[in-house]
Amino acid sequence: MAKQPIITLLTHTHPDGDAIGSTTGLYHFLEGLGYRPTLVLPDPAPANLVDLLPDQVLIHSLDPVAADQALTHCDILIGLDFNQFKRTGSTETAASHSSARKILIDHHLNPDTAAFDQIFSEAGRSSTCELVYYLLLAHPTVQQSASKLSMDTLYSLTTGLITDTNNFNNSLSPATFRMAADVCEAGVDLDRITEKIYRSNRSNRIDLMGFLLNERRFQLKDVGAEYMLFSLQDQKKFDYLSGESEGFVNLPLQTKRVRLSALFTETDEGCIRVSLRSKRGFSANRLAQRFFNGGGHENAAGGKLYLPLDDVAAYFEKAVRTFLLEEDPQ
Ligand SMILES: [Mn+2]
Structure with a gap:
C-alpha cells in the first residue's frame, strides 16, 4: 500500500x-x-x-x-x-x-x-x-x-x-x-x-450584553453608524470568556437607521480586534480592507487596529467619513 x-x-x-x-x-x-x-x-x-x-x-x-x-x-x-x-x-x-x-x-x-x-x-x-x-x-x-x-x-x-x-x-x-x-x-x-x-450561555453574557449596549455604545447618527468599545478592564469585570460576545456586533443593526455596526475588543496581544457588520449597500468588507487591516464578507468583516482603545473612537469616525466620501464622492 x-x-x-x-x-x-x-x-x-x-x-x-x-x-x-x-x-x-x-x-x-x-x-x-x-x-x-x-x-x-x-x-x-x-x-x-x-x-x-x-x-x-x-x-x-x-x-x-x-x-x-x-x-x-x-x-x-x-x-x-x-x-x-x-x-x-x-x-x-x-x-x-x-x-x-x-x-x-x-x-x-x-x-x-x-x-x-x-x-x-x-x-x-x-x-x-x-x-x-x-x-x-x-x-x-x-x-x-x-x-x-x-x-x-x-x-x-x-x-x-x-x-x-x-x-x-x-x-x-x-x-x-x-x-x-x-x-x-x-x-x-x-x-x-x-x-x-x-440557549446554554452563562448569565455573564447577558449582563455583559446589557452593559456594552448601555454604557459602551456610541453613535454617529448622521451617517447611521454605531460602535461599541470593549476594554480589557470590562472583560475582567464580567469574567469574560473568549466567544462570549459572539453576535453582539449585530445588535445595533436592529435599528432601522443603523447601517454599520462595529465592535472593538481590546486584547492582551497589543491590538484591538475589530468586528464590522453592515446592511446591504454598505461594504463592511471594503471598509475593513481600507481602514482596519482586514476583510471578510460584503456585510460581515473583521480586522485589527494597533492603537490604544482610547484613540479608537476618533479613528473610527474619521475612517467612516472618509470611506463614505470615497465610495460616493458628490
Ligand atoms: Mn465562515
Whole structure:
C-alpha cells in the first residue's frame, strides 16, 4: 500500500462555529477514510464548541512547538474558513512557510491565490461548512447522500451552517436550505445544536450584553453608524470568556437607521480586534480592507487596529467619513 500522506488541518484565530465545524467535519470524514489527520487551532475553541473536537487537538497558544511541528512536517496542509494566512495569527509563519501542498477551502472574498496550491473558494456560500458539505457529497464514498456521512461530520458541518447564518438569518441561498433539509433527513437534530449555541450561555453574557449596549455604545447618527468599545478592564469585570460576545456586533443593526455596526475588543496581544457588520449597500468588507487591516464578507468583516482603545473612537469616525466620501464622492 502506498504511504499515507500526513494531513494537517488549520483554521483562523478565535475560532467560531464555522471554523470549528468545518475543520472537525472534514477531520472526522478523513478519519473515516482511514487517514490520521492532525487538527491545529491557533487558540482554544469556545466552551460551547469543544464537544465537536476530536480527542487530539494541537492548540498553538498552549503548545506552540508541537503545533508548529504539525504545520511544518505534513504532506498536505488544508486551511479552512480563512482567506489568507495572516488570519491564522501565531501559526502564520509555520503555516505559510510549510513545504506541504497547501489547500484552501473558504467562503471569504479575495483568497490569497499565491499562498495555496489549490483553492476551493466560493464567496456565495453561507459558510465554509456548507462548501465542505457539498464537496464531501461529491466524494465517491458519499455519492450525493448525506446519510453516508458520519453523525460526527454532520453535526460539525451543521453547526457552522447555523452559526455563520446567525441561525438562518443572513447569507442564505437555496443550497443552504437544501443542506439543512438533507442533514435533518439524515438524522441531525437542529434543535440540539441551537440549544447548545443559543440557549446554554452563562448569565455573564447577558449582563455583559446589557452593559456594552448601555454604557459602551456610541453613535454617529448622521451617517447611521454605531460602535461599541470593549476594554480589557470590562472583560475582567464580567469574567469574560473568549466567544462570549459572539453576535453582539449585530445588535445595533436592529435599528432601522443603523447601517454599520462595529465592535472593538481590546486584547492582551497589543491590538484591538475589530468586528464590522453592515446592511446591504454598505461594504463592511471594503471598509475593513481600507481602514482596519482586514476583510471578510460584503456585510460581515473583521480586522485589527494597533492603537490604544482610547484613540479608537476618533479613528473610527474619521475612517467612516472618509470611506463614505470615497465610495460616493458628490
Ligand atoms: Mn465562515
